[in-house]
Amino acid sequence: MSITEQSGSSASLLTPRGQMALYLLLGFAAGLPFYMFSTVLALRLTAHGVGLVLIGFFVWVTLLPTFKFLWAPLLDRFDVPGFGRFWGRRRGWIMLSQLGIFTAMVGLAITASDRSLPVTALFAVLLAFWTTTLEIAADGWRIELAPTQEAQGPVVAANLWGYRSAMVAASSGSLLVADAAGWGPAYLVIAAAAFAPFPILAAMRPDPNHGGGRGVALLTGLFASAVILCAAAVATAAIGWVLLALAARMGVTAKSDATAAVLVICLVPFIIMALALPRIRRARPGDWIRRSAAIGPYVDIFWRFGYGTLPILLFVSLYRMGDVFALALSKPLVKSLGYTLTQIGVADGAIALAASMIGVAAGGWMVTRWPGAWVLAFGAILAAVGNWGFVWLAHQQPSNLILYIATASDQVGNGFAGAVFVVYLSMLVNPRFPGAQYAFLSGFAFLLPRLLAGASGSIEKSIGYDGFFMLSGGLSAAAALLLPIVIPLKPRAEDA
Template sequence: MIPGQKFLTLLRDIAADKRLAFMLLLGFSSGLPFLLVFSTQSARLREVGITRTDIGLMFYATLFYSIKFLWAPLLERFDPPVLGRMMGRWRGWLLITQLGVILGLFGLAGSNPASSLGMTIFWTTVTAFFAASQDVVIDGWRINVIPRDRQGIMLAVSQLGYRVGILCAGAGALYLAEYFDWHAAYGTMAGLMLIGILAALFAPDPPPVEKEAASHSAAAASKSDKAAATRPPSGWPDWLIAYKEALSDLFLRRGWILVPIMLLIALYRLPDFLAGVMSNPLYIDLGFSKAEIANISKIYGFAIGLTAPFVGGLCIWRFGLMPSLLFGGIAAATSHLSMALLAAKGADSTYLALAVSVESFAGGFAGTALMAYMSSLTSPAFAASQYALLSSLYALPGKLLAGMSGKMVDLFGYPVFFSATSTIGLPVAILCLIVWRSADKEDPAQAKEEQDRASLAGEGGRR
């Protein structure tokens, strides 16, 4: 099925199942705050004269996206005060985290980084914490509200909503800043979070689910017995037991190969995190207006990027998960050479469109392949906690190093910086081949099950 037909089928499914409609709204609520503390924020800071070094360092305020696994088991295990009894666990936490995002965005709307950068950093931190927590809750709601065989379509719908949220926070915020000001832009974005509030109020709450280890083969059953034997005493706190069981299950099922797997996940999107925080400062420094950036980088880039998850899902189904993962990793890294070319050529709209086309498609394809791979690694018994751990792992190294991206640009310039980020594709390719070779030696039944889960997840992909 071609991407256009898949998109129409997706819309029909959304209309037929209210859970998918709510997933669309929650995906939007997840995507909206991300750029507002990331690249859109970078454009705002650069415009008022904040140095590239300081812009890069401020990116550390968004590290909550990368360490959300630290409190994910708590949100999964415990009901929120008061709202838990009124709305259920997932919807209660959704409302709390979304109200926190709104508070943070209104704080950013009222701040002025030119005169009080400290307050801007504070409200960025508040927004990032609640936005990252919202992502944990949305993933938990998604996994528990619908059967596992429908997770593929849920992920595709989530990706669609997420990209619309990204479009609003990117192009929408830049347009508002161009024709009004940044205060109006961030205030409007805070108002758009009411869409997520409505979803939290009326979405169905998942039924309680008991975590049970599933045995799909004799080997899996044996490993489950070992995991049960190593569980901590019943007197241990629930949150500590949640960490122990989720990690033990992952290590017992994978063994030593988990080391290169984790290295691969940590490095896979590193080039995008390094380059992403400096893309808007590059556009501003080259002399592009906010309207030009919105038209080409955001709207046109949105259209190109929207096709990538469907093409990625199709490639996973047609060629397999590991070949698609290998191609995506190489393509995403080498696509940054187009940004180096733009930096060398100057303010040329043709080269900007070329760079945005290559990066948007390659990044979207790679994101879909990685998300599908991480989904294939999780166990049904610990899906929410393990996925939070893996998704944090892929973001943490990139966000730690991205804080120094401004300093690197100041030292070496944009062309050298973007060319250097593309070289990360080499170790990514080597690790892909190592993991691929190991996957070929796994139990055939287990490999088939994981390939099926990856194919379902490949229908959609997130950040």
């Protein structure tokens, strides 16, 4: 079988190599946009004189993927009109998402001057939304294809190879283009590259459970997609207007220190979950909270793991903390040290790509051979060392070699930790609800880190870049201390 085989029942017929080829492509499609609404956008805002605190607030755009569980069930229950009829549910959502990614990046190219930050934020949020939607569809399919830890390792590695190579290509390529031609052309180049997988998906064979003509399905899907994209843009603009009005009324400005408020907000999910757990643990199979299509898949996680869910969620929140923090301020730090966009782009190119591939490959290989606790602990330490490398970088004279070493250290650690972490989360999922539960777990894993990263500008003002990266690395390393608690936790047996 090739990657042209379809979702649904036929997807299970893919050979291991076919699965890896498929997820190399899907990882590439999802990875290209990510840096464009995170680190590249932070550099763009820095170039236009936007303050560090306000840039930190823009990090909260990356919070959107943490709430993907809110719309993940829709992707399991509904088809995209036109696309779904011919290509099936999974690919239909992926194709719609790619159209959303393309239009959002074109919007960011048109607004490249950043004269209106709310408009820039609108397109950044839309880009994050459609990137996340693509990932939801792909993740649910992956867990169905590879239900065991041994099968997950190679597929996850291939997916992350595609994802991280695309991230590096987008970051490096966009910065090189931006240095030569400006931010608008940079976003247009990446938008064109992100759209490239669309015709490949459109050329695939039809889903065996669907039919009709390819041309009619494509035209219907494009029309339906235009309607959906416009509706999403209007809804996002309305919600953003309300949130900005509330923030203004509460006195939140570009000079506000949000650290204390964010720390309090971080405690709220754990308090709510602790209060709800007794009711969930007593729930019987026929109770509405377990049967509900909207919340049933998420209730199932708490029902199976009970109070063990709390340390599990604390562990997953800490594990990628360093990666998220580094994403927020690493590029502004490097730029402040005197490096040019071209130097940063080169470091984010071949150096970062090679280092990331090494980390992902090592993680994907070791997770199939080492006990889970040891692999997770090793990944946490590697990620922490990568963060601490930025402290070392800040105290060296600007040099390409020094920049390359710091970049490589960060990417090896993040690649390794990312690979083993995806496998760990996948093994927590109930195969009855693969898409929804993985969306919840992977989303919650980044909720607290991204909340805190949104206050990164305020934190840096208080403790400096050295303190900031020492703190972020320390939090990643601290996750290893929870392993003796979380690894022995096993899910409750299914009831009738």
